[in-house]
Amino acid sequence: MKDKSVTIRDVAAAAGVSTATVSRTLDPDGAGGVSEKTRLRVFEAAAGMGYRANPAARSLKTRSARAVAVVAPELANNFFMDLADGIERELSARGYTLLVASSDNSVEEEKKRVAMLADRMVDGIVVIPAGVRGDHLTALDRNGIPVVLVDRLIEGAGIDAILSDNETGARELTRRLLEDGFRRIVFVGGDKAISSARDRIAGFKAAMGEAGLHTGRDSLCLGGMGVNDGFRHMDAILKSDRLPEALVAVNLLVHLGMERRLLARLPRRRGEGYMPVIAAFDESDYSPFLPACRYTAAQDAAAIGKEAVQRILERIGQKRGGADAAEVTGPKIIRLPVMIMRHFQDR
Amino acid sequence: MKDKSVTIRDVAAAAGVSTATVSRTLDPDGAGGVSEKTRLRVFEAAAGMGYRANPAARSLKTRSARAVAVVAPELANNFFMDLADGIERELSARGYTLLVASSDNSVEEEKKRVAMLADRMVDGIVVIPAGVRGDHLTALDRNGIPVVLVDRLIEGAGIDAILSDNETGARELTRRLLEDGFRRIVFVGGDKAISSARDRIAGFKAAMGEAGLHTGRDSLCLGGMGVNDGFRHMDAILKSDRLPEALVAVNLLVHLGMERRLLARLPRRRGEGYMPVIAAFDESDYSPFLPACRYTAAQDAAAIGKEAVQRILERIGQKRGGADAAEVTGPKIIRLPVMIMRHFQDR
């Protein structure tokens, strides 16, 4: 907001060329026919005067802002921000800016935020969907603002997505428990509306099936993806007749809730009473401290972020180039492997 | 990016008024002399056509973008994102957009990001400083882009700041340990370059002094604010002659590192050998699970975020109004209280 901000005209005057030449020289996409001599002169002049292109003016003209947005259900979530971090790193390396907005776990809010971002002419939006509805995203994508889904899929929306291989992850997690000799295993949490949860449930069932175990009502405590849901389910389990030997938690938060419920039991003395083993999706810095936690499926947030950026910039490039082959190919869905980690607790 | 984006002219035509009238009617600051009748007509037309003002064009003209940026040392940090969440909530309620960027814990990077954001004509920047240097921020603030520091202070920079009352927090934390009967207490971690660390150290010393205890070399393990630093310090402590009875951790990460080191000991069986008690800054969802953690000082991230937004919008308003009284008053520094929490572990 410096009053004396130096414009392209000042640079042009100083370098003794036209504004058009300066513009071409300083084109971020670097594709301009400018002679080496003038290019040098312009660069020098620009640097000397501390010229900085005005992005608003540029946007107004080019209808693009060299910015990409991320919309996450919440900001204060470790996994989402790991993703954002990866995205930011990748993006800034290529001269793009990242905007972040929170949908506050609401599709309504997500709609608003996405609209606002579209207004701000971001070149693309990475969305961690808050729910199952994706019409607003599909519309955006069709209208020329590329959208890439991350972490969760919206079925039938026809939008590219980068995910973890949730089914395989859950199957592996369950297999480990089976290999350890557990038989009475219960899956906890999981909103059927959310694709990752569905896939994880499927993986669990598959592994149980392989072992010849039936997965009926009493081996599934479905519903919810939050801390309270985990707490609630664990509570119910503790009050049930047949205590499971092991549990599979659908995600970090449900896992946390379950551990909380276990911690809250009286008497607090460890080693007394029932203590199940938990295998959970999502590794965190604190996993080693959770008393029941034996296995986690660690998602590679950095890789997902990187892949998402790559995909969205590719799409942005295509749009500029005018190619529209993507629609024919159908949405591209990438599933990245997870890593199973073992935690040793003093049990 | 819609090809057929509806502009102010379309609305003007539809409503049968001039573009100037539409502009006045839709002024976000609401201060325009427009008759109720035309205002209604314009609103109706705008809504009917789905008009959305183009922020780039508006920015170009007004040199403001109704956007505020947050620059944090890292995104994948619970406390910082709690702050960001609070800021976002407050901001979007007032029609502002939040941009988030990471300085990657480097002042150099912070400089670059801040410059980029200034180019994008954000109206103000909330910074969680990466280090002690703040010239670039002071310059910005003087040049008309309000800057508010959060969580950490930069001495002598003359910039407004919203902080926790770190000294009182650390003193309280230490007092609790003393009340519990501990005498050999060591403070762990803390970069002297970071104001919050300095204040916390001072609080520790004050409490110890009150109790008539000396705080010499052997009661301070200073240096570092990260997980590795905590680990390293705890390692050294375990190898020392006189094991402290209790420890004060400078922040969440150092605390985590310390707990990790304790966890890593062999034999892994709990209850064997030495187990100190820790009082740490920063409460998290996982604090109840950390075996050594007895007290935490919980910062009120939401309140800090809210306060920061309020302050920065105030400054933005002043700037528009042309008032410059702030410079006379000197920087405003607000210290918010922390809450001491007790954790009961099965020890």
Next chain:
DNA sequence: CTGTTAGCGCCTTCAA
């Protein structure tokens, strides 16, 4: 390879 020109969509005097 470089300059000229005409806006992008909006806001804001200045008159009416």
Next chain:
DNA sequence: TTGAAGGCGCTAACAG
């Protein structure tokens, strides 16, 4: 209270 007109800083044809 309203309208007309002139840019904000930049880019993208189109000439030269």
